[in-house]
Structures are given as C-alpha cells and as structure tokens.
Amino acid sequence: MMTSHRIAVLPGDGIGQEVMKEAVEVLELLKKLDPSIRIEFDTFGWGSEYYLEHGKMMPDDALDKLKKYDAILFGAIGDKRVPDDVTVWGLIMPIRKKFKQYINLRPVKLLKGVSCRFTGEDIDFVIVRENAEGEYSNSGGRLYQGLDQEIAVQNTIITRAGTKKAARFAFEYAEKHGKGTVTSATKSNAIIHSMKLWDETVREVGQEFQAINLQSYYIDALAAYFVLKPEEFEVVVASNLFGDILSDLGSAVAGGLGLSPSANLNPEGDFPSMFEPVHGSAPDIAGKGIANPIAQIWSAALMLEHLGRADLAAVILESIEEVLVQKEVQTPDLGGNSTTSEMGSAIRDIIQQLLLVKEGR
Incomplete structure (x- = not known):
C-alpha cells in the first residue's frame, strides 16, 4: 500500500x-x-x-x-x-x-548493547504524560516584585476531562500492547485538591478495563522505584510535571537522554x-x-x-x-x-x- x-x-x-x-x-x-x-x-x-x-x-x-x-x-x-x-x-x-x-508518549527501554548501572533486568515500559494542562499551565502571576513581601502564584490546572483523556490513552495503550498493569503517579496525600481529582478520574477510567490492574504510587516513592525496580513497570500515566520528571529519570536509568x-x-x-x-x-x-x-x-x-x-x-x-x-x-x-x-x-x-x-x- x-x-x-x-x-x-x-x-x-x-x-x-x-x-x-x-x-x-x-x-x-x-x-x-x-x-x-x-x-x-x-x-x-x-x-x-x-x-x-x-x-x-x-x-x-x-x-x-x-x-x-x-x-x-x-x-x-x-x-x-x-x-x-x-x-x-x-x-x-x-x-x-x-x-x-x-499526550506525551515516552518509551523507556534498555536497548540491546547498552548496560544499565542499576539493574541487570530488562527495562521496557512507556510513560504517558498529560501534555496540555497540569503544572505547565500559564496561570498565575507575581505581586510586589522586588519587595520583601513579593508573592508568586503558579496555578496547577487539573480537569476531569483532561485527566480522563490521558488515563484512557494509557489503558488503551496497555490493552493494545498486551500490558497487564497501568501505574498512576500521584501526590494526593499532600496536594489534596488537584491530585485527588486526578486519582478519582484515573480510577473511574480504570474500571472500564477490568483485565488491566491499576496501581498508584506517590511520586517520591515512584521515583525511587524507577531506580530500584524499573523492570516492574509497563505503562505509567502521570500529570504534566510529574511525567516530565519521571521521563528524564527513566531515560537516565535506561542509558541516557x-x-x-x-x-x-x-x-x-x-x-x-x-x-x-x-x-x-x-x-x-x-x-x-x-x-x-x-x-x-x-x-x-x-x-x-x-x-x-x-x-x-x-x-x-x-x-x-x-x-x-x-x-x-x-x-x-x-x-x-x-x-x-x-x-x-x-x-x-x-x-x-x-x-x-x-x-x-
């Protein structure tokens, strides 16, 4: 064709x-x-x-x-x-x-011929990063610039619709490629508004994919697991900032940017x-x-x-x-x-x- x-x-x-x-x-x-x-x-x-x-x-x-x-x-x-x-x-x-x-899709794969300093196991997963909103939203501003009482506000925009699209892409990708687990990155124990909406929405989408297991990790623990046991991940879905950081960490673990x-x-x-x-x-x-x-x-x-x-x-x-x-x-x-x-x-x-x-x- x-x-x-x-x-x-x-x-x-x-x-x-x-x-x-x-x-x-x-x-x-x-x-x-x-x-x-x-x-x-x-x-x-x-x-x-x-x-x-x-x-x-x-x-x-x-x-x-x-x-x-x-x-x-x-x-x-x-x-x-x-x-x-x-x-x-x-x-x-x-x-x-x-x-x-x-959607920002980043493969994290230990290529043949490349050694990994952290593990001898195979590393082959993808990160699905929400790419349109989240922490990289141009919403906020600064007051009293240059003064001691200067204030900077950077708003994180998490919407149910945007999160749902990212989560659905992750689960559909897992289904299409025969993956059994989707891992969600969160920090809802401390970021109690936007990340709780993220968690709720990802779980809601996950219920439509009964054959795929959903696991959720706090971002700090997940970063450690990327180093300690990267071979255990298959599809990771994350907000804009979390996905950006995890992607570079994953790339470094798998051989370099x-x-x-x-x-x-x-x-x-x-x-x-x-x-x-x-x-x-x-x-x-x-x-x-x-x-x-x-x-x-x-x-x-x-x-x-x-x-x-x-x-x-x-x-x-x-x-x-x-x-x-x-x-x-x-x-x-x-x-x-x-x-x-x-x-x-x-x-x-x-x-x-x-x-x-x-x-x-």
Whole structure:
C-alpha cells in the first residue's frame, strides 16, 4: 500500500541541527529502498537564531503553516543568549497547545548493547504524560516584585476531562500492547485538591478495563522505584510535571537522554503530532559533531509508527540496537569517540542490509 506524507522539519538549536540531519537521511534512505512510502520534507529555521534576528521564536503565521503537515519532526531548542522560558513558551508550547497534543508518549527501554548501572533486568515500559494542562499551565502571576513581601502564584490546572483523556490513552495503550498493569503517579496525600481529582478520574477510567490492574504510587516513592525496580513497570500515566520528571529519570536509568525519543500526540489526528528527542540543544558540544543522533532517529521511527508504518519503525529500532551491540561505532556519551555522522551512517548501513534481506536481494 502506497503511503504519502508531508513532514515539517524543525531542527531548532545547537545539536538539534546536527542530529536532525542524520534522522532525515534515515528517512530519505527508506524512501529509496521502499517505494511504498513517499515522504516530502519542508525545513523551517525557527528557533533561537530566528529570535535574535526577529524578536520572536517563529513567525506569526507559523502555526497556520504547520497545521497543513501530517507530522512535525523537531530537534532541540535552547541557547545561552535567549532565556529558557522564551524558547519554550515561544515555540514548543504553542505547538503543543494549539495542535492539542495532549499526550506525551515516552518509551523507556534498555536497548540491546547498552548496560544499565542499576539493574541487570530488562527495562521496557512507556510513560504517558498529560501534555496540555497540569503544572505547565500559564496561570498565575507575581505581586510586589522586588519587595520583601513579593508573592508568586503558579496555578496547577487539573480537569476531569483532561485527566480522563490521558488515563484512557494509557489503558488503551496497555490493552493494545498486551500490558497487564497501568501505574498512576500521584501526590494526593499532600496536594489534596488537584491530585485527588486526578486519582478519582484515573480510577473511574480504570474500571472500564477490568483485565488491566491499576496501581498508584506517590511520586517520591515512584521515583525511587524507577531506580530500584524499573523492570516492574509497563505503562505509567502521570500529570504534566510529574511525567516530565519521571521521563528524564527513566531515560537516565535506561542509558541516557541521548538515546531517548518522545512523541507529542494529538490522538484524534485533527492536528499534526510532533516527535522529538528528550535531550536538549547541548550548547557545550554543539558544533563539535559528536552528539548522539539515536534519540532523534528513534523519534523519527515513532513518527513512522504513528503514520501507520510500524514495519519501518521496527527496522529502524532493530538497526539502532544492532549498532549498539556491535560496539564498533560509539559516540562519546557511550564511551567511544565516533562522530554524529559516523553513528548515523552505521545505522543506515544496517537498515539497508535488513531491508534488502527482507526483499530477498
């Protein structure tokens, strides 16, 4: 079956531009090897450099342009010359909120060839993070700035509707992938209004899925369990802030942020979803050509899976793991001295081999 997709590419800042190049070349290779898929790319140079020139992270009509695409492949943002809140609220947040990307899906998987310093067990679970409200709501303000009596109020917005959508996605994901347990992150013993609503709503949704066990942990205990027994988790559902923190912790436990992808999903498909690595722009190594492109390439695989090509996504992940197992090409974060382009090239070589074998060539 022929599939055709238009992808908006936003490399962003720092190493985002370096790792994005490798991911796009992976997709270009797949186009060449598999005539059943057609992918067209348009690259947009929005980010900190654009801000320094224009005073904003993207043009006023950026979202109107992006909504015409089937998906967005995002790199990283962050620049020492631009405040972090400007980069985040000027680019990523408007995309997530305007396009109703209310699910952030983050696989936490110990890839073959990567050692875990905490456990010898297999680690393979996903974090479903509510991505549209919660603690990352632009609600609140500051009074009496600069004075001793200064007050800052940051409101957490938890709604039954938003929590229900996140919980339902988590349970449906578990059901679809044959998982037996959904774990909910909470802190309702201390955050007695918003987190109690979260707990009640997650339990309400869970009652519709009798074959799936729901367990709930306070966030502090859950963070410890991520380190002590990460192999026991299957699907974790969490509010925006809790999910953000747990995702980075999970990535660190499973080998590092340079290996971890994420998906910002609009499950209904009314708007494009966005796929990005969880690492930042890493200004300390930007321009040196040594960033690990695996997280960006894996993010591209998540994008293909979302677009209905789970077969090609599986080939990409298998190729990544084969390179890691061989250990002939390793970037500095993995203990080697290979370059970004060498890692990307090695992954593409394996992809080509696997696809040619499958075609019997």
